[in-house]
Amino acid sequence: MNVKTEAAPQKATPTVGLLVTCLVDVFRPQVGFAAVRLLEDAGCRVAVPETQTCCGQPAFNSGARADAKAIAKQVVETFEGFDYVVGPSGSCISTLRCHYPELLADEAEWRQRAEAFAGRCHELMRFLTDVMGVERVTAQYAARATYHDSCSGLRELGIRHQPRNLLASVQGLALRELEDSDACCGFGGTFCVKYPEISERMVSDKVAGIQAVDAEVLLGGDLGCLLNIGGRLRRLGSPVRVFHAAEVLADMTDGPAIGEPEK
Amino acid sequence: MKVRSAAFKENARAALGDEALQAALAKAKGGFVDKRRIAVEGLPEFDAIRDVAIEIKEHTLSHLDYYLEQYESQVIASGGQVHWARTPKEACEAVVAICRQAGGRRIIKGKSMVGEEIGINEALGAAEFEVMETDLGEYIIQLAEEPPSHIIAPAVHKTRDQISDLFQAHHGKYGLTERVTEVATIVNEARQVLRDIFIAGEIGITGANFLIADTGSNVLVTNEGNGDLTSTLPRVHIVTASIEKVVPTLEDATTILRLLGRSATGQEITSYTTFSTGPRRAEDLDGPEEYHVVLVDNGRSELLATEYRHMLRCIRCGACLNHCPVYGAIGGHAYGWVYPGPMGSVLTPLMVGLTDTVDLPNACTLNGRCRDVCPMRIPLPDMLRAHRERAHAQGIGGGLFGIGLSLWAWLAKRPSLYRLAADRFSAFLGARGRKAGAFRSLPFAGAWTASRDLPAPARVSFARQWRRRQAENK
Amino acid sequence: MSAAREQILARVRRGLKRDEPLTADVVTQLEARTTAHESAVRPALGADLVARFTEKLSAVSGRVIPVPAMVDATDGLLAYLDEFDLPRSAVVSQGGLVDEMVWPEGMAVEWRVAGGSDRLSVTGAFCAVAETGTVVLLSAPESPTSLNFLPDDHIVLLGRSQLLPHLEDVWHKLREEVGDMPRTVNLVTGPSKTADVEQTIQLGAHGPRRFAVILVEQA
Numbered sequence: 001m002n003v004k005t006e007a008a009p010q011k012a013t014p015t016v017g018l019l020v021t022c023l024v025d026v027f028r029p030q031v032g033f034a035a036v037r038l039l040e041d042a043g044c045r046v047a048v049p050e051t052q053t054c055c056g057q058p059a060f061n062s063g064a065r066a067d068a069k070a071i072a073k074q075v076v077e078t079f080e081g082f083d084y085v086v087g088p089s090g091s092c093i094s095t096l097r098c099h100y101p102e103l104l105a106d107e108a109e110w111r112q113r114a115e116a117f118a119g120r121c122h123e124l125m126r127f128l129t130d131v132m133g134v135e136r137v138t139a140q141y142a143a144r145a146t147y148h149d150s151c152s153g154l155r156e157l158g159i160r161h162q163p164r165n166l167l168a169s170v171q172g173l174a175l176r177e178l179e180d181s182d183a184c185c186g187f188g189g190t191f192c193v194k195y196p197e198i199s200e201r202m203v204s205d206k207v208a209g210i211q212a213v214d215a216e217v218l219l220g221g222d223l224g225c226l227l228n229i230g231g232r233l234r235r236l237g238s239p240v241r242v243f244h245a246a247e248v249l250a251d252m253t254d255g256p257a258i259g260e261p262e263k
Numbered sequence: 264m265k266v267r268s269a270a271f272k273e274n275a276r277a278a279l280g281d282e283a284l285q286a287a288l289a290k291a292k293g294g295f296v297d298k299r300r301i302a303v304e305g306l307p308e309f310d311a312i313r314d315v316a317i318e319i320k321e322h323t324l325s326h327l328d329y330y331l332e333q334y335e336s337q338v339i340a341s342g343g344q345v346h347w348a349r350t351p352k353e354a355c356e357a358v359v360a361i362c363r364q365a366g367g368r369r370i371i372k373g374k375s376m377v378g379e380e381i382g383i384n385e386a387l388g389a390a391e392f393e394v395m396e397t398d399l400g401e402y403i404i405q406l407a408e409e410p411p412s413h414i415i416a417p418a419v420h421k422t423r424d425q426i427s428d429l430f431q432a433h434h435g436k437y438g439l440t441e442r443v444t445e446v447a448t449i450v451n452e453a454r455q456v457l458r459d460i461f462i463a464g465e466i467g468i469t470g471a472n473f474l475i476a477d478t479g480s481n482v483l484v485t486n487e488g489n490g491d492l493t494s495t496l497p498r499v500h501i502v503t504a505s506i507e508k509v510v511p512t513l514e515d516a517t518t519i520l521r522l523l524g525r526s527a528t529g530q531e532i533t534s535y536t537t538f539s540t541g542p543r544r545a546e547d548l549d550g551p552e553e554y555h556v557v558l559v560d561n562g563r564s565e566l567l568a569t570e571y572r573h574m575l576r577c578i579r580c581g582a583c584l585n586h587c588p589v590y591g592a593i594g595g596h597a598y599g600w601v602y603p604g605p606m607g608s609v610l611t612p613l614m615v616g617l618t619d620t621v622d623l624p625n626a627c628t629l630n631g632r633c634r635d636v637c638p639m640r641i642p643l644p645d646m647l648r649a650h651r652e653r654a655h656a657q658g659i660g661g662g663l664f665g666i667g668l669s670l671w672a673w674l675a676k677r678p679s680l681y682r683l684a685a686d687r688f689s690a691f692l693g694a695r696g697r698k699a700g701a702f703r704s705l706p707f708a709g710a711w712t713a714s715r716d717l718p719a720p721a722r723v724s725f726a727r728q729w730r731r732r733q734a735e736n737k
Numbered sequence: 738m739s740a741a742r743e744q745i746l747a748r749v750r751r752g753l754k755r756d757e758p759l760t761a762d763v764v765t766q767l768e769a770r771t772t773a774h775e776s777a778v779r780p781a782l783g784a785d786l787v788a789r790f791t792e793k794l795s796a797v798s799g800r801v802i803p804v805p806a807m808v809d810a811t812d813g814l815l816a817y818l819d820e821f822d823l824p825r826s827a828v829v830s831q832g833g834l835v836d837e838m839v840w841p842e843g844m845a846v847e848w849r850v851a852g853g854s855d856r857l858s859v860t861g862a863f864c865a866v867a868e869t870g871t872v873v874l875l876s877a878p879e880s881p882t883s884l885n886f887l888p889d890d891h892i893v894l895l896g897r898s899q900l901l902p903h904l905e906d907v908w909h910k911l912r913e914e915v916g917d918m919p920r921t922v923n924l925v926t927g928p929s930k931t932a933d934v935e936q937t938i939q940l941g942a943h944g945p946r947r948f949a950v951i952l953v954e955q956a
Contacts, residue, residue: 020725026689027718029725048729051678053685059672061629062665063651067672074676151630184588188628190664193710195272195626197279200714201592202628231715234701259718261700287935294936308780315777322770328749329759329767341918347742399942400933416933423935450931450939457943462853477771478918488886488929488944495882495921506745511767513908514776520904521780531793532869532926535944540918548881549850550920560745567752 016044017079019087019096019121022054023223028258031223034250035088035124042132044086049078055092060099061189072100073110076117084131085121088246089222090153096121098156123153124246125221129162135169139251142172146215147245148206148229149182150222163221163245170248178209187228203232210240217257219245230258264382264410266615268599271622278593283422288594291419295585298529299636305531312521317639319515320576324567330476330509331558337479341541343554348381354559355386358468358501361555362392365499367465373483373490374398375470376414376579377505377559379601380614383468395460397489399453406433412595414602415527415581420594423449457489467493467551471504472523472579473516474556480540481556482516484523486533494539500551502539505559507575513538519578522638526580562614570649574609576639583633583643589626598623605633605643612650621660624650686724693722774912776905779868786867786900787952793870797927798940800949806956807837810894813951814859815841821947823857823890830880833861834894834956848879851887858888858945864899864910865950869926872950873907876921885923891945893925896956 016039024031032048039046056071075096079085087093097118104110128134147167153159167175186192186202193199206229210218218233218240220226230242241257256262267274278284303309323330335345346361348354362370370392372378384405387394396405400418404411406429411417418426426449431442434456443452469490471481481502483490494500510516524530543550566572584590584604595603599620602610608623624647633643654660661668674681696702696719704712711717750756759767782789791801802813818825818841826845829835838859840846851858860880863873872893876882885891901907904924911922929944940946 022685025725026685026720029721029723029728032725032729048726050682050726050730053678053681054671054675056672056675058668059675061648061651062668063648063653063655064668064672065652065655067669067676071672071675074678151628151632155631155635182632184628184630184632186588186628188630190668191626191628193708194664195275195589196710196713197276198589198592198626201279202588203715205588227718228715231701231711231717234716234718235703235714256700259701259716262697291936306780308778311778325753326759326767327753328746328755329764331746331749333771347739347745349741349744353741397943398933399931403933416936418933419936426934446934446937446939449934450942454941454943458853461943480918480922486930486932487942489942491882491886491921491923492943495886506749511771512774514774514905517904517908518776518778528932530797532871532924534797534925534927534929536871536924536926538918538922538924540920540922543876543920546878547876547920548878549883550876550881558745560741560748564745564748564752567749568754 011083013043013045014083016046016084016086017082018046018048019055019079019085019092020048020052021087021089021092021223023227024088027227028223028244030252030255031088031244031246034244034246034252035086037250037252038124038128038137038246039086042128042134044132047082051078055095057091057095058189060095060103065103069103072103072114076100076113080113080117083120084127085117086124086127088124088244090123090150090157090159091222091224093121093123094152094156123157123159123221125163125166126157126159129165134166137166137169137249137251139249140171141248141253143217144174144176144215145217145219146176146178146210146213147181148178148185148218148220148225150220150225151184153221154182159221166249167219167245173248176213176215178213180205180209183209185225185229187224189224192228203228207232207236207238211238215240218242219248221245226258234259264379264601266600266619268611268620268623271597271599271626274597274599275593275626278597283425284420284594287420287422288591291416292585292591295528299526299582299585302525302529302531306521306525309525312518313638313640316519316522317576319510319518320639323510324507324572324575327506327509327567330511331506334474334476334479334509337476338541338556341479343479343541343556346555346557348557348559351381351561354381354503354557355383357557358383358503359386359390361499361501362387362390362466365466365553367499368393369464370394370466370468371460371464371493371497372396372401373467373469373485373493374401374417375468375503376601377470378468378503379411380561381503381559383503395464397457397461397493399450399487402453402457403429410596410601412603413581413584414579420596461492461496464493464497466499466501467497468501468503469493471502471508473519474504474509475513475516475538476509477512478540480538483535483537483539484520484533485535488535491535491537494537495550498551499553499555500539500542502556503559504556505561505563507563523578523580526582526636526638566613571609571613571646573641574646576641577606578639580638582636582638586632586636588628588630605647609643609646609650617650617654617657618659621654624654625660682726686727689720689724690722693720696720697722774908779903779905782868782902786902787897789867790865790870790900793868794927794950795870797870798930799870799927800947802949802951803954804951805954807834807953808839810951810953811839811841814892817892817949821890827857827859828855828884828888829858830860830884832879834896834953835859835861838894850881851883853887855888857890857892858884859892859894860884862893862895862899864901864907865895866901866904866907868903871904871924871926874923874925875915875919877919882921882923885925886944888945889941890947890949893950894953895950896953898956
């Protein structure tokens with residue numbers, strides 16, 4: 001999708017409204033804190049609007065257009081005042097960037113607001129690399145890791161080299177490529193529970209790929225994918241540990257990985 | 264062809280457990296994907312040609328009446344006849360009438376997806392014509408009495424063993440009783456059997472990859488040569504083609520041809536690309552004496568003003584099928600009708616109605632690979648979403664999930680209530696899940712936990728932690 | 738005209754939000770577009786058309802037999818007959834290089850439509866395309882189409898001067914030299930094949946098992 005991006009920040013300390021995402025909020029707050037640390041380290045002033053709930057993607061993708069529109073307007077109002085809106089999720093941000101303008105296209109005033117808004121929305125790692133110019137982080141994490149590209153991040157937002165570039169600077173991290181890093185993991189929102197057997201086949205193929213590169217750690221930029229793949233890995237008794245890439249970049253890998261018991 | 268899309272879930276389940284099918288699909292998938300990639304990488308102008316091809320199609324669709332009329336007058340000027348059909352029934356009636364008038368009984372067929380769509384084989388069979396498929400893949404599934412499972416490779420779901428079985432069961436009447444088991448011997452036996460059938464054919468029916476308005480020609484893109492024999496040997500040649508196949512000029516077709524082979528099978532060009540115009544000329548030594556084109560609408564004209572208009576750009580290459588992880592897991596028959604994969608999930612509800620086909624647009628992760636590889640950049644995921652919107656508006660296929668999603672949206676529009684619910688949810692489940700870190704089973708989550716653990720939520724949501732942190736920092 | 742025709746066209750016009758017929762201006766533009774016969778993007782080719790043609794046709798199991806002059810085609814054909822143990826007989830087209838061909842001694846050639854048991858056809862060609870390794874054959878009394886499909890082996894006599902760069906060049910030449918389309922224009926690129934059995938390519942499905950071009954440099 002080609003939504004015009006704003007030029008590199010003119011302000012010394014841009015304001016960022018953090019779109020936590022509903023999955024991070026409930027399942028993995030660590031990712032939210034990792035995002036805050038990374039954004040502040042890059043020189044941003046981060047705020048977390050309290051009235052945020054959901055980006056509306058579940059409604060949008062299931063055809064509940066009226067609900068999706070209402071939620072979209074709410075999100076635009078909540079986050080409009082910031083220089084940037086950043087979230088640790090390709091699928092949520094692609095909803096804001098790529099689909100809000102089309103969703104709100106039939107109301108002239110909202111269409112313009114949504115188009116202006118869309119250009120300021122960014123996935124976390126792409127924001128750090130392409131907008132804030134971050135080239136390296138000072139994290140350490142010794143592990144053989146592999147990376148799963150989430151479909152919306154990859155195909156709707158063009159995120160591929162940005163996470164890899166940042167992860168390459170993590171001391172001790174050996175990143176190896178999955179043969180099918182861009183194959184869908186079978187999450188697909190409600191798809192994974194509406195068509196569980198097909199989803200199981202897709203996630204099993206993904207797990208086989210992870211095992212084939214002998215990775216100890218799986219990383220990715222979308223929690224939905226990571227819960228899905230991580231859940232399958234655990235069910236199969238695999239020792240592979242799963243983190244959101246932001247956690248590794250923010251040097252926050254001391255705690256339990258996704259699905260692991262609290263210490 | 265009977266629509267079996269309502270049984271999608273059972274079909275998919277059966278397909279996932281069908282070892283022979285899974286073996287066949289695994290063999291096919293890598294081949295198509297790799298070959299396409301190599302072919303596309305080998306043509307630096309690929310994306311530029313795509314842009315032009317889309318322009319050509321859009322221009323044609325925007326003047327479709329003009330080009331259809333021009334096409335018709337050129338067919339007539341070259342000695343052929345055009346029959347217009349609004350519905351499958353009309354199309355079959357037209358074909359049957361031509362065949363009756365022609366006075367033959369033995370019909371040979373090249374592959375035609377629109378022929379499947381209108382159910383021409385059943386109609387001809389009911390009218391007591393003998394119909395033989397000549398494309399090897401179509402011949403195989405005709406013997407098996409199955410529909411095609413792929414729009415380019417109709418028998419892709421069959422293993423070599425299964426084909427050997429079929430030939431052994433059916434070729435006895437030709438005096439061929441030995442079981443052929445190698446690819447070469449299988450193909451050779453088919454060649455032998457079909458040769459006589461070609462020569463005895465009285466009426467030939469083919470599809471068309473393109474119709475050229477400027478010249479009244481139909482274009483057939485094949486590798487086997489059966490389409491050409493079907494078009495040349497019998498006394499009568501009938502083309503079944505849908506209205507959006509028309510393009511203005513030979514040059515326009517040439518542009519799109521550069522995308523078709525590469526996208527479908529990774530070929531720069533097929534063994535045979537044939538342009539047929541009218542019946543044989545007065546002094547020709549071979550060729551049909553009669554040339555008929557049956558132009559099929561079947562709802563396509565209705566799409567022009569809708570959000571599905573771009574589906575009319577489709578050139579039936581099958582790239583979307585080949586790259587779809589759902590198609591790759593379940594094969595084509597699970598979709599229940601003529602067109603499988605992403606393009607089938609868009610077309611089938613449009614052609615046969617959404618009520619019994621709603622699983623098709625729903626069984627998709629919207630991953631977008633199909634749109635990426637589509638030579639005509641058709642926004643397939645957007646169209647599948649549009650189907651979901653229509654289903655939602657009509658109350659089709661929601662079920663329990665629909666109720667759950669409505670509840671979710673209701674909460675999402677009410678931040679304070681949402682906050683309360685989210686905080687309570689994470690606290691409740693987080694406490695229960697903290698020891699194990701994940702749930703092996705959970706009420707209402709059976710579909711997830713059947714094959715996956717569910718990582719436990721955090722005991723304290725991000726929002727609550729953030730609020731505390733802000734309060735502490737003050 | 739039929740009700741179906743009228744209704745389909747009416748639906749198309751409605752879908753395009755047009756109640757009026759196209760204006761004369763628009764029709765003139767459309768006609769101009771058609772007669773311009775434009776082709777926007779042609780793949781870049783190297784300068785050596787013969788090399789390109791040979792590379793592309795060989796890649797799909799077609800054989801290219803280069804000979805300097807027509808007199809050398811005789812030996813080229815003989816070698817081919819011997820290699821594949823073919824009888825000295827062929828069904829042939831008329832005209833062009835076929836008329837100049839000096840057939841091997843004792844070889845029986847017949848100009849007629851092909852039959853189911855013909856082993857070999859030898860034809861000329863209208864032209865060929867370097868871009869894709871394609872030979873272009875037109876139906877005519879001199880060159881019945883069945884010659885291209887029924888025999889097991891098909892050999893084409895082609896002169897270097899008949900080789901064109903791109904596929905579009907075929908249409909230009911056809912309009913210039915022939916005028917209206919014939920019944921059949923075959924673009925042939927290699928022998929018949931299928932991958933319908935386990936996605937494994939097998940030559941010789943229904944058309945010729947082997948396809949060869951005797952490429953005459955000086956013709």
